[in-house]
Each structure stands twice: as C-alpha cells, then as structure tokens.
Amino acid sequence: MxxxxxxxxxxxxxxxxxxxxxxxxxxxxxxxxAAILEILRHHPHPLTIKEIFAELPKGxxxxxxxxxxxxxxxxLGMVKRFDFGDGAARFExxxxxxxxxxxxxxxxxxAGVVEIDECFPEEIERRIASVNGFAGVTHRLExxxxxxxCQK
Amino acid sequence: MxxxxxxxxxxxxxxxxxxxxxxxxxxxxxxxxAAILEILRHHPHPLTIKEIFAELPKGxxxxxxxxxxxxxxxxLGMVKRFDFGDGAARFExxxxxxxxxxxxxxxxxxAGVVEIDECFPEEIERRIASVNGFAGVTHRLExxxxxxxCQK
DNA sequence: CTTAAGTTGCAAACGATTTGCAATTGAAAA
DNA sequence: TTTTCAATTGCAAATCGTTTGCAACTTAAG
Numbered sequence: 378m379x380x381x382x383x384x385x386x387x388x389x390x391x392x393x394x395x396x397x398x399x400x401x402x403x404x405x406x407x408x409x410x411a412a413i414l415e416i417l418r419h420h421p422h423p424l425t426i427k428e429i430f431a432e433l434p435k436g437x438x439x440x441x442x443x444x445x446x447x448x449x450x451x452x453l454g455m456v457k458r459f460d461f462g463d464g465a466a467r468f469e470x471x472x473x474x475x476x477x478x479x480x481x482x483x484x485x486x487x488a489g490v491v492e493i494d495e496c497f498p499e500e501i502e503r504r505i506a507s508v509n510g511f512a513g514v515t516h517r518l519e520x521x522x523x524x525x526x527c528q529k
Numbered sequence: 530m531x532x533x534x535x536x537x538x539x540x541x542x543x544x545x546x547x548x549x550x551x552x553x554x555x556x557x558x559x560x561x562x563a564a565i566l567e568i569l570r571h572h573p574h575p576l577t578i579k580e581i582f583a584e585l586p587k588g589x590x591x592x593x594x595x596x597x598x599x600x601x602x603x604x605l606g607m608v609k610r611f612d613f614g615d616g617a618a619r620f621e622x623x624x625x626x627x628x629x630x631x632x633x634x635x636x637x638x639x640a641g642v643v644e645i646d647e648c649f650p651e652e653i654e655r656r657i658a659s660v661n662g663f664a665g666v667t668h669r670l671e672x673x674x675x676x677x678x679c680q681k
Numbered sequence: 682c683t684t685a686a687g688t689t690g691c692a693a694a695c696g697a698t699t700t701g702c703a704a705t706t707g708a709a710a711a
Numbered sequence: 712t713t714t715t716c717a718a719t720t721g722c723a724a725a726t727c728g729t730t731t732g733c734a735a736c737t738t739a740a741g
Contacts, residue, residue, distance in 0.1 A: 400739095403687090404687080406739095408737095409689075425728095439690050440729090441689080441729085441731085442690075444729060464727075482658075491661050495657055506672075509634055511672075511674035511676055516673065517614060518668060518670045521666065522663035522664055523663060556718085557706080579697090591722070593698085594719080616696075616729095617697070618697085618698085
C-alpha cells in the first residue's frame, strides 16, 4: 500500500503557474526551487524533506536548501505542512487560493497514506471555540489504522 | 491562561495504586519513578519531559531517566503521549482500565491547554475505516486557537 | 552587462530523544 | 537480615530532524 488513493480532484498545477506565484512575491526562481516544485507537482501526497531530496535529479541541491524552500513556500501558502507524528514534517502543494486543509488516513504498518475528504464537524468545532472563549479555532487531525494490504 | 480547565472528572490516583500497577508488571519502584509519578499525579494536564524535570525535587534524576520512565509507563498504558506539534512530547497519567483517549484546545499564543470532551464522531470514523478497508482506526486530534486572555 | 539583493552549499549548532556502559539499587530468595 | 542478580540509573556520546552563519554565487532588474 505504498501508493496513494486520491479522492480529491487536485488538478496538477502548471509549473509556470507556480513560478508565477513565486515571482509575484519577489522570489527568485532558482533551479533548486524549480526542481522541488516539479517534484511536489508530481506527488499529490505529503512528502518528507528526505523524500523530496531522494527524488531530486542527480546532483540535486543541499538538504538545507530544501528546508529553506519549504519554509518559504509554507509562508507563501504554496505548500501545507503535515505532521504524522513520526518526527518528520511532510509537505503538499496547495492550489492557488485554497488553504489545503484536509486530513489523512495512515497505515501504521506500511506508512501508506490515503487522503480523506471528511473533516471535523464545523458546528462542533464552533461550539468548542465559543464554550471556551477561543477565537480562530482550527484543528490538526489524522487517522491511523492498518490498511487492507497489511491486514493479512 | 497558564492554568488548565478540567471538564473531565479525573480522580487523582493514589500513589500506592500507581506503584501497585508497576509492581504487578514486575517493575521496580525506584525513587526517580516514584517522584515522576508523584508529579504526574498532581498535574492533570499533559507535561513535557522538561516540565517534569523542572518539577522534580532538588537533585532530581537525569533527563534520560525520565525519558526511559515515560517510555515504559506508556508501554504499560499508564501514561498517554500527546503531540501538540511543537516538537516536544507531552504525557498525562491514565486511569486504570482507561485508555486516556481525548483531545485538547491549545492557545497558540500562551500555550495554555484546555481539555476537550468532544471527540471525532464515531460513525464517521467507522465509515472512513470501512470505505478504505482499514482496520483498527483511531485518530490524533488537537484544536488550536487564541484563548480569551490572549485575544486583547 | 553591471549590480544588488536574494540564494545556495557547507559545516557547525540545535533541541528532543536515544543509547552504551559501568556503577548502583530494588526486591526476591536464602 | 543478608545475599544476590536483574533491573535501573547517571553520564556522556550518538542520533535525527531542522536551523543557521557565512562566504561564494545567481537571478532579475536596470
């Protein structure tokens, strides 16, 4: 179950559109960045820094460069950071104008990932916020279990 | 908002009951362990290793000892590990027979924590599991927002 | 083509957590 | 109690993911 099922209809973004977003933010389009975006573009599921590094063409860039790129892309809202609780951050490209909020179902055996459409019920979240007087409440939510292939 | 609101009626467990659980598992009741349990007993909210370390009486034990103790207590199901996404694990004592599953509302400004009674709807989780053929599905869920005190 | 600001590689620094190992200590047995 | 041995601890070194300082190097604007 190393592959990923996608129920979200994420249109693969054009590289030009991505670099355009960068340019608009007065960021330089360097070859490491183009290569990283290219990889993210082709992987609709969350990738760790090391996975991106591994996908990088021969003589790719330094790990630090990827870390810096992801920080910056996250700040610009172009990628969303996910935490599966295993100590390594994962990143996924976010469509223009979208916020990328969604969840995953992760196999605790093979680490396979399935994107989930369901989200925590808004009314309940709203109630939790108001009952406690909190503002701007969001949540971090991930599901864990054993995938079909790992159950035997 | 450095204090914690508790809507859960967690009865503070007796130290004797805790050490009894250890003894039953053929684990030694050492002074570091007793001190750690004593601290957890008095703090119904999730504590980081460093917080436990700081609470430790003068000449407490080594950090490594706390790490080892928490690993072991977690394995025995006596503490539950939480991840607020800030890189430091937090631990909370779990009542005998309970599984400690619950969630928190965390202030992104002051890091204050409120325990939440709500959980992700079971029927939806069940549907997510069956639709994807996953078994033994659980979830990790935490809420984030700005607490009343930090909103001004 | 020049140039200044933005970027990169590299190595060192970090913070959380783990681990090897010799010295110490519970607690079961004598 | 005292003996005895496995469980446990302290300490330092090792890991791991991530960040950062800095000099060398590009990109993109003029």
